[in-house]
Amino acid sequence: MRAGLHTGEFEIGDGKVVGIGVSIGARISALAGAGKVLVSSTVKDLVAGSGLRFEDRGEHVLKGIGEPWRVLALRT
Numbered sequence: 422m423r424a425g426l427h428t429g430e431f432e433i434g435d436g437k438v439v440g441i442g443v444s445i446g447a448r449i450s451a452l453a454g455a456g457k458v459l460v461s462s463t464v465k466d467l468v469a470g471s472g473l474r475f476e477d478r479g480e481h482v483l484k485g486i487g488e489p490w491r492v493l494a495l496r497t
Contacts, residue, residue: 425450427461448483462491
């Protein structure tokens, strides 16, 4: 199992969930290895104070996204 998390705007069109938020989440998920959970810096910022810990994995250029995104791994 692997997971990539991002939060952002989305739309429903033709019975599908689409939008930049969905695209970023999918691209981050594709970076995750087996047994890993990767998140965008947006997710890290939104869970501040939760006690979750993250390890910086650097900035990544995500296919179809115009600017690099900082990606972090959830630490267990």
